[in-house]
Amino acid sequence: MGTTPLDGAAALVGLDLRVVGPGRLLLDEVSVTASPGRMLAVTGSSGSGKTTLLSVLGGLLRPDSGQVSYAGGPVGTRHGEPRAGTALVLQTYGLVPSLTAEENVSVALRARGVGPRDAVSRSTATLDRLGVGDLVDRLISELSGGQLQRVAVSRALAVEPEVLLADEPTSELDETNRDRVVAELRAEADRGAVVVVATHDPDVAAACDDELHLVDGRVEGLPAGVPVEVIPGHEHDPFRRPGS
Known part of the structure; x- marks a missing residue:
């Protein structure tokens, strides 16, 4: 399956994002x-704000203050849904248990106007790329955590998004399948997509170009409110900040 090259001018930007939860x-x-x-x-670490940040960047959650935009426009709809062109991989997978692996991917493609035959073909090809091509006819309710994770990643990749936000997409995977997923995410970035990966795995972070480290909802080691192009070429020990 070919990929659609993207205009490289669009960035995903969050400024002074503030989200208030129960008690903190x-x-x-x-x-x-x-x-x-x-x-x-x-x-x-867990509870540092990674999932909250991805939810805001994806348009699932409105910040209490601050601004977030993609290519200068909104990241979500007025109904709290992601903008067209954004794909998310959720920690909870977000798959429909009563559908097969192939049907879960096809549904996302059909929602973007892909015809039935092409949707099946693209779904099957993408599942195969993630090493779960043999599970196309298996119900989601029958799959293991690692299999569910790769189906969820397949669904996001199949739609060839402009923005791909993945929340712990390798947490259930062994090293081989982790590296397979990271390679596919890299291919999306090489195509020109914005790719943001929330991860607790130093090896996954080391495979990325940039890093934003959160501690208790704040960016560690940087003044609050300063736009971050983050820290290219970082070294990990694990998640050691420069100068620490």
């Missing part, structure tokens, strides 16, 4: 720029 700040004046053609790792 989930994001505290976080600013970030995710550029097309590059992979950005969002790192941090």
